[in-house]
Amino acid sequence: MEITVVRGDITEQRVDAIVNAANNAMRGGGGVDGAIHRAGGPAILEDCVRRFPDGLATGHAGWTTAGDLPARWVIHVVGPNRTAGQTDRDLLTSCYAGALAVADELGARSVAFPLVSAGVYGWPLDDAVAAAVETLRGTPTGVEEARLVAFGDAAYDALVAALA
Template sequence: MEITVVHGDITRQQVDAVVNAANNRMRGGSGVDGAIHRAGGPAVLADCVARFPHGLATGDAGWTTAGEMAARWVIHVVGPNRTAGQTDRGLLTSCYRRALEVADELGAGAVAFPLVSAGVYGWPKDDAIAAALEMFRAVDTDVAEARLVAFDGATYELMRAALSG
């Protein structure tokens, strides 16, 4: 699998699937979650309500339509909320592993990932990047490209350095 890092808007990526850093309720939120719901339109929320009436467990993943985005699917993952005391790194790595498993089920060749849990959920960015890269390198998958997308320049530089280092 090719691992790439880009600086940009995850909602505008030309990929088969976009990964959403969702919350347990699966009803939209802030950060990446809010951006994906806004860009995808009401179809994303409607599909979340239909597929996940009771939400999704931390560390798990599931998919919905991508609505109005260029991608075909959104793969929703629920990362650990470190600021709320969820410090089990296994929950974070599980998000990437489960997202790749769901991508394989869907037949997605290119998948764009945010940095899960590294925003309002408070996971340190350097460890969040390391967790993503570890899983991309360890999971046996048919995904051809895992694309880490950074919205801001500083995070992009951290990702780029970690990938090349």
């Protein structure tokens, strides 16, 4: 699998699947989650309500339609909220491994990832980058391209350095 890095807006990525850093409720939120729900329209929320009536556990992954996004699917993952005391790194890495497993089930060959938990959930940037890169490199998958989408220069620079 090729791992690429781009700076930009994950909602504009033309890939088979976009990964959403969701919350447990699966009803939309802030950050990446809010942006994906706004850009994708009401179909994503409707599918979340139907497919995840009780939400999704931290570290788990599931999929919905992508609505109006240029992707076919949204793969939702719930990263650990470090600011709320969730410090188990395995919960973070399971988001990436789980997203790849769901992508394989769907037949997705290109997947765009945000840096899960690195925003309002407070995971330190350097470890968020390391967890993403290590897990994507170490997980067997049929995905051909994992695109890490950096929102901002610090994340972009850290990702480029980690992949060098």
